[in-house]
Amino acid sequence: xxxxxxxxxxxxxxxxxxxxxxxxxxxxxxxxxxxxxxxxxxxxxxxxxxxxxxxxxxxxxxxxxxxxxxxxxxxxxxxxxxxxxxxxxxxxxxxxxxxxxxxxxxxxxxxxxxxxxxxxxxxxxxxxxxxxxxxxxxxxxxxxxx
Amino acid sequence: xxxxxxxxxxxxxxxxxxxxxxxxxxxxxxxxxxxxxxxxxxxxxxxxxxxxxxxxxxxxxxxxxxxxxxxxxxxxxxxxxxxxxxxxxxxxxxxxxxxxxxxxxxxxxxxxxxxxxxxxxxxxxxxxxxxxxxxxxxxxxxxxxxxxxxxxxxxxxxxxxxxxxxxxxxxxxxxxxxxxxxxxxxxxxxxxxxxxxxxxxxxxxxxxxxxxxxxxxxxxxxxxxxxxxxxxxxxxxxxxxxxxxxxxxxxxxxxxxxxxxxxxxxxxxxxxxxxxxxxxxxxxxxxxxxxxxxxxxxxxxxxxxxxxxxxxxxxxxxxxxxxxxxxxxxxxxxx
Numbered sequence: 001x002x003x004x005x006x007x008x009x010x011x012x013x014x015x016x017x018x019x020x021x022x023x024x025x026x027x028x029x030x031x032x033x034x035x036x037x038x039x040x041x042x043x044x045x046x047x048x049x050x051x052x053x054x055x056x057x058x059x060x061x062x063x064x065x066x067x068x069x070x071x072x073x074x075x076x077x078x079x080x081x082x083x084x085x086x087x088x089x090x091x092x093x094x095x096x097x098x099x100x101x102x103x104x105x106x107x108x109x110x111x112x113x114x115x116x117x118x119x120x121x122x123x124x125x126x127x128x129x130x131x132x133x134x135x136x137x138x139x140x141x142x143x144x145x146x
Numbered sequence: 147x148x149x150x151x152x153x154x155x156x157x158x159x160x161x162x163x164x165x166x167x168x169x170x171x172x173x174x175x176x177x178x179x180x181x182x183x184x185x186x187x188x189x190x191x192x193x194x195x196x197x198x199x200x201x202x203x204x205x206x207x208x209x210x211x212x213x214x215x216x217x218x219x220x221x222x223x224x225x226x227x228x229x230x231x232x233x234x235x236x237x238x239x240x241x242x243x244x245x246x247x248x249x250x251x252x253x254x255x256x257x258x259x260x261x262x263x264x265x266x267x268x269x270x271x272x273x274x275x276x277x278x279x280x281x282x283x284x285x286x287x288x289x290x291x292x293x294x295x296x297x298x299x300x301x302x303x304x305x306x307x308x309x310x311x312x313x314x315x316x317x318x319x320x321x322x323x324x325x326x327x328x329x330x331x332x333x334x335x336x337x338x339x340x341x342x343x344x345x346x347x348x349x350x351x352x353x354x355x356x357x358x359x360x361x362x363x364x365x366x367x368x369x370x371x372x373x374x375x376x377x378x379x380x381x382x383x384x385x386x387x388x389x390x391x392x393x394x395x396x397x398x399x400x401x402x403x404x405x406x407x408x409x410x411x412x413x414x415x416x417x418x419x420x421x422x423x424x425x426x427x428x429x430x431x432x433x434x435x436x437x438x439x440x441x442x443x444x445x446x447x448x449x450x451x452x453x454x455x456x457x458x459x460x461x462x463x464x465x466x467x468x469x470x471x472x473x474x475x476x477x478x479x480x481x
Contacts, residue, residue: 062181064183065180065181065182065183107274107275107276107277108273108274108275108276108388109276110387110388113365113386114365114366115364115365115366115367115368116365116367117365117366117367118367119358119367121358122358122366122367123188123190123342123366124366125187125188127183127186127187127188130183132181132188134190135367136179140356141356141357141358141369141372142340142349142355142356142357143340143342143347143349143355143357143358143380144342144345144347144357144358144359144360144366144369145345145346145347145357145358145359145360145373145380145381145382145417146344146345146360146366146382146384146386146387
């Protein structure tokens with residue numbers, strides 16, 4: 001018996017048999033494996049959650065490269081307008097699953113021409129105001145070329 | 147006896163937890179999304195990898211430095227500004243030489259349909275103020291008389307221009323930014339990245355990416371089709387972004403090197419896929435200027451993929467992209 005113990009201490013892998021013939025005792029029980037598997041699953045889920053957790057359509061409003069608001073568009077009921085503190089002034093219309101620039105005072109109105117953003121990966125930019133609205137979420141395209 | 151059974155079990159737990167930590171830290175995956183303004187447009191960077199935050203900052207800094215040190219026409223200290231002012235520079239940055247060299251090659255292969263010496267001509271057009279006004283014809287003719295990429299000579303890191311043309315690398319700047327981003331990302335432990343410099347996009351990573359091709363007649367969330375590409379750069383030139391409408395004509399920013407006026411050939415957008423950002427950017431403009439037939443031949447010469455969309459919503463796709471483009475409502479492939 002003492003030989004069996006010393007072998008187990010000598011090598012980690014030697015201690016791995018699920019059943020010790022000499023002792024007829026289970027060294028690793030089924031519960032241990034299930035627990036280890038559960039631990040692994042929880043860790044994997046946490047990691048995936050950290051990396052890929054974006055189930056809904058979320059609008060991100062950025063001014064001068066700084067995020068100033070994030071809005072879950074799926075939770076928006078009705079609609080409302082946000083006035084951004086920019087020069088020139090720009091307004092953003094927030095609706096259920098849509099966001100758009102409206103009534104901007106910029107000269108070329110390119111931001112308004114972008115229309116309503118309803119899909120992940122799309123963005124509208126007001127260059128003079130350095131304001132950007134973009135939509136994030138799961139699914140959809142990785143990028144848009146224009 | 148009790149101890150002897152506990153020891154291996156404990157060892158298994160410790161090993162399992164150590165393995166999980168090892169896997170977690172080995173992947174070390176974090177995701178970062180950052181944005182800034184550069185190259186006269188909005189730049190966004192999405193990265194999954196080790197130290198994604200630091201990498202995203204570094205990518206944005208690299209793009210800003212490319213603009214400020216190399217390609218800008220407004221920063222007086224950039225290579226291109228100095229070249230335009232002094233008519234000759236030496237010791238130009240490698241990124242400047244790369245962008246310039248590739249752009250000049252496209253100028254030659256497109257027989258001048260693409261020309262990077264339209265700087266003074268495009269300065270006469272105002273696509274930003276919202277005022278729908280044509281440039282003075284006399285001034286336009288004078289500026290056109292200086293146009294000609296043949297006046298540029300590159301020798302090692304020295305560049306010189308004969309005559310008066312003004313170099314404008316605006317048509318390759320966004321693509322060059324994608325190239326400098328990729329160069330930097332390749333030196334980091336980045337698993338995947340999407341860098342958008344305006345409408346020019348870098349897809350970096352070992353997977354297929356989906357890229358929406360903007361519907362020229364719709365908004366930013368409307369696509370004419372969706373391209374599936376692996377690591378590549380994608381650029382588009384279209385008439386819908388910068389331009390104005392006057393007396394029923396669309397005046398847009400893709401200027402003909404022959405007339406100095408916007409190219410009017412029935413195309414509304416051209417999208418090009420290439421490994422090189424500079425090439426995808428230059429070719430999207432060049433292919434637009436050449437039209438479907440000439441543009442398709444030019445793209446093929448560079449083994450690039452191309453998607454041409456006409457004003458009647460017909461789509462011409464190069465053979466190498468035929469299976470990679472899913473067209474959406476209202477758009478039909480040419481027969």
